[in-house]
Amino acid sequence: MTPHHSHTLHTQQKRHSDHDHIMKRLDGYIKAYRKGDTEAIMKFYHPDNFVYSDFSTNDRHLMGHEEVASHYKHTFSDFHDLKIQTLSVHGHKDFTAWEWEILCKPAISPETGKRLKKEEAESKKLVGCTLMWWEDDKIVRNHDYVQPKEVEEDVFDVLFNRAAKRKVWYGEANLNLLKCSDLQPGAYFFMQYSLVKIINDSLLYTRSMTCF
Known part of the structure; x- marks a missing residue:
């Protein structure tokens, strides 16, 4: 592993x-x-x-x-x-x-x-x-x-759990390439994700991620 x-x-x-x-x-x-x-x-x-x-x-x-x-x-x-x-x-x-x-x-x-x-x-x-x-x-x-x-919470899991509780889903999106400089400086993540609107946060959420 x-x-x-x-x-x-x-x-x-x-x-x-x-x-x-x-x-x-x-x-x-x-x-x-x-x-x-x-x-x-x-x-x-x-x-x-x-x-x-x-x-x-x-x-x-x-x-x-x-x-x-x-x-x-x-x-x-x-x-x-x-x-x-x-x-x-x-x-x-x-x-x-x-x-x-x-x-x-x-x-x-x-x-x-x-x-x-x-x-x-x-x-x-x-x-x-x-x-x-x-x-x-x-x-x-x-x-x-x-x-x-202590286990550090993964930011994507935090957003996912928050969205799941509010049950607000907006369907499937395409593959996207995002630069997550706040998570890992200089690292790029290739993500297939579902867009989730978080009430009061106005955040877009991405769920599954594969690093390359």
């Missing part, structure tokens, strides 16, 4: 002999995560000398292979649209600090335990840092640090 985002990818300022290696290695790990492929992720961990700790929890410390595999399987099945983005990468061949953020929708209600449809779930955002110690390109120690963060 590689959704568009506005963050600049920060990597260590000085390129060194390990730079390309650690970036390529981590890219493979991230691709496996985005696919929700537990088996592929587990191949990055050392088969014998390995321990995993999630310090955002009280009960996921010093986990081994079976516990970690179970953790990933539950993660991939318990969330809709699990999207992870890299914010920064630093380190060398034997140690990597990877800062990331995740946008997702819980597939299970934390209040009731009921299974939720995608449209029923609220968006959640997590930010965190994963510290990885490597040996022969296998992770021997993994530390996760995670905390929740």
Whole structure:
């Protein structure tokens, strides 16, 4: 999953002999995560000398292979649209600090335990840092640090929800090319949209959008 985002990818300022290696290695790990492929992720961990700790929890410390595999399987099945983005990468061949953020929708209600449809779930955002110690390109120690963060409202969703409540629709429009400098400087979005008149706002609304 590689959704568009506005963050600049920060990597260590000085390129060194390990730079390309650690970036390529981590890219493979991230691709496996985005696919929700537990088996592929587990191949990055050392088969014998390995321990995993999630310090955002009280009960996921010093986990081994079976516990970690179970953790990933539950993660991939318990969330809709699990999207992870890299914010920064630093380190060398034997140690990597990877800062990331995740946008997702819980597939299970934390209040009731009921299974939720995608449209029923609220968006959640997590930010965190994963510290990885490597040996022969296998992770021997993994530390996760995670905390929740407020989800910024998408301006188009805000307008859509506001219009939907007032139930004022004005039909389909053609494809248009708009420059959204207020959302992402210099970015262009190709949009197929429905025009919506927002009472008291006099705004035109565009719903579906594909970035290119």
